[in-house]
Amino acid sequence: MEEQIDLVGKAFVDHYYHLFDNDRPALSSLYQPSSMLTFEGQKIQGVEDITAKLNQLPFDQCRHVVSTIDSQPSSFTGGIVVFVSGSLQLPGEEHHLRFSQMFHLIPVPQGNFFVQNDMFRLNYG
Amino acid sequence: MDPDAVAKAFVDHYYSTFDSNRAGLANLYQDGSMLTFEGQKILGSQNIVAKLVGLPFQQCQHNITTVDCQPSGAGGVLVFVSGTLQLAGEQHALKFSQMFHLMPTAQGSFYVLNDIFRLNYT
Secondary structure, eight states, X not given: OOOHHHHHHHHHHHHHHHHHHHOGGGGGGGEEEEEEXXXXXXXXXXXXXXXXXXXXXXXXXXXXXXXXXXXXXXXXXSOEEEEEEEEEEOTTOSSOEEEEEEEEEEEOTTSOEEEEEEEEEEOOO | OOHHHHHHHHHHHHHHHHHHOGGGGGGGEEEEEEEEETTEEEESHHHHHHHHHTSSOSOEEEEEEEEEEEEOSSSOEEEEEEEXXXXXXXXXXXXXXXXXXXXXXXXXXXXXXXXXEEEOOO
């Protein structure tokens, strides 16, 4: 039986990659000025710079295929850490890229979450 | 507090302890600590150390490839690690990713509140 925290983690992951793969600019709704992204070692701060980085990645289309999602409560204030592994398919590329990503989600008053911390790494084989 | 310095010191200490004296990891966890190891959820220092000490290999060596860290906003540090795990007698090293959420202790060091480990299969 899935625990509540697993359901929240899975719902977030599904939503995040759906936006990423279909409407990348809309990811801005998931970050705030305090958000931090480390993308392949590059550190980026704040919703504007993070959204710019993601929108400028050198591919127009992509598809994330998630293999594993692990979630845990991160603190007393309702935060959740989510650890994802999967593959990233780019059109025209024969081989998928494998990746790992971790999110630290903080609840907002409206009942959903924003991404306070985001770290992404490709897993080279 | 410099998150990069905390993360580097922690990673060095964690994996050298893991590789030389696994039971010594006990003082890095507390009662509220959580480990998810290849999808299995374990709660509390005693259970976590029992799981790690009980892993089916006597000797191992972690080789760290990448360490990323960020302050977590809860006074803690999030650390995201990738690397390989070499088991004695095995020809091929296993690739892994691991994340830690470190929280400060009253004594001025850090303990592991959250720990998630996954092997990266190719």
